[in-house]
Amino acid sequence: MDTAxxxxxxxxxxxxVGNSPTVTAILSAFHALGFTFIMGGAxxxxxxxxxxxxxxxxxxxxxxxxxxxxxxxxVLSLPTGLLLFGPRALVAAxxxxxxxxxxxxxxxxxxxxxxxxxGTRAVGxxxxxxxxxxxxxxxxxxxxx
Amino acid sequence: xxxxxxxxxxxxxxIGEFVTQSPxxxxxVVAIHLLGLGLSVGTVIWFDLRLLGKVLTAAPVSEVYRRLxxxxxxxxxxxxxxxxxxxIAYASAAYNNPYFRVKLLMIALAGVNAVLFHTYTQKxxxxxxxxxxxxxxxxxxxxxxxxSWIVVVLAGRMMSYxxx
Numbered sequence: 001m002d003t004a005x006x007x008x009x010x011x012x013x014x015x016x017v018g019n020s021p022t023v024t025a026i027l028s029a030f031h032a033l034g035f036t037f038i039m040g041g042a043x044x045x046x047x048x049x050x051x052x053x054x055x056x057x058x059x060x061x062x063x064x065x066x067x068x069x070x071x072x073x074x075v076l077s078l079p080t081g082l083l084l085f086g087p088r089a090l091v092a093a094x095x096x097x098x099x100x101x102x103x104x105x106x107x108x109x110x111x112x113x114x115x116x117x118x119g120t121r122a123v124g125x126x127x128x129x130x131x132x133x134x135x136x137x138x139x140x141x142x143x144x145x
Numbered sequence: 146x147x148x149x150x151x152x153x154x155x156x157x158x159x160i161g162e163f164v165t166q167s168p169x170x171x172x173x174v175v176a177i178h179l180l181g182l183g184l185s186v187g188t189v190i191w192f193d194l195r196l197l198g199k200v201l202t203a204a205p206v207s208e209v210y211r212r213l214x215x216x217x218x219x220x221x222x223x224x225x226x227x228x229x230x231x232x233i234a235y236a237s238a239a240y241n242n243p244y245f246r247v248k249l250l251m252i253a254l255a256g257v258n259a260v261l262f263h264t265y266t267q268k269x270x271x272x273x274x275x276x277x278x279x280x281x282x283x284x285x286x287x288x289x290x291x292x293s294w295i296v297v298v299l300a301g302r303m304m305s306y307x308x309x
Contacts, residue, residue, distance in 0.1 A: 021307075026303070028302050028306060065201075135179070140176075
């Protein structure tokens with residue numbers, strides 16, 4: 001694992017990101033925009049499934065667009081996150097907060113997209129808890145590492 | 146007293162020193178700012194998309210606003226409150242930062258857009274509340290809101306890489 005991480009950290013792409021504060025700032029800006037879309041989509045879709053928002057409308061009218069905004073957020077956040085990870089791949093990969101962040105991305109996405117058609121309150125509560133935990137973990141990783 | 150001198154004075158206040166001197170002051174305030182961002186901009190987008198006729202087209206515009214407002218307002222209070230505190234702590238660095246100026250301009254644009262919408266466009270809401278595709282003025286308000294908040298988020302993150 002460490003061999004692959006070392007290879008990536010020493011790659012031309014990771015060096016290009018690490019050596020340019022401007023590129024890092026731009027990547028981080030789009031990473032944050034992705035975070036905003038994920039949070040917005042997660043709140044809308046899962047508060048909808050919980051019946052808090054728009055209880056008189058079919059769940060799919062809320063959960064569908066909400067999940068699509070989460071997907072757009074992931075399309076922005078994942079590639080930019082992978083590039084930001086490059087210059088500090090070894091350190092970040094061994095950071096427990098970062099590991100928790102990755103785990104939450106996988107589990108929250110699986111619940112959101114794997115159980116999309118099951119618009120139950122339990123799935124909404126679980127999805128909301130997972131995405132909010134991801135947001136808190138992401139904040140902790142940025143600020144406390 | 147110049148604006149820059151006021152900024153320098155702000156940094157010496159108790160609020161400014163709480164952020165810069167206490168061990169977790171900065172982390173706590175920035176975390177509130179980021180969570181507030183997710184709640185506020187993440188929610189206002191849905192009202193804007195309804196104005197654009199892209200989501201919940203069967204729901205009246207007034208109902209979409211009423212349902213989203215508690216989350217939206219909570220998020221904006223968190224985001225603006227923590228934003229003011231962060232500004233107080235790093236006021237002179239922010240004053241000299243071009244992305245901070247872009248961010249302020251875009252917040253002002255979003256604010257004016259919201260005030261114009263609530264003052265003029267919404268006046269005749271009863272006539273188009275249930276339209277799946279609201280009139281051009283409402284659609285324009287939705288588009289301007291989404292665009293300005295996206296620039297606010299991008300400029301805000303650029304600030305943190307160019308200020309310190």
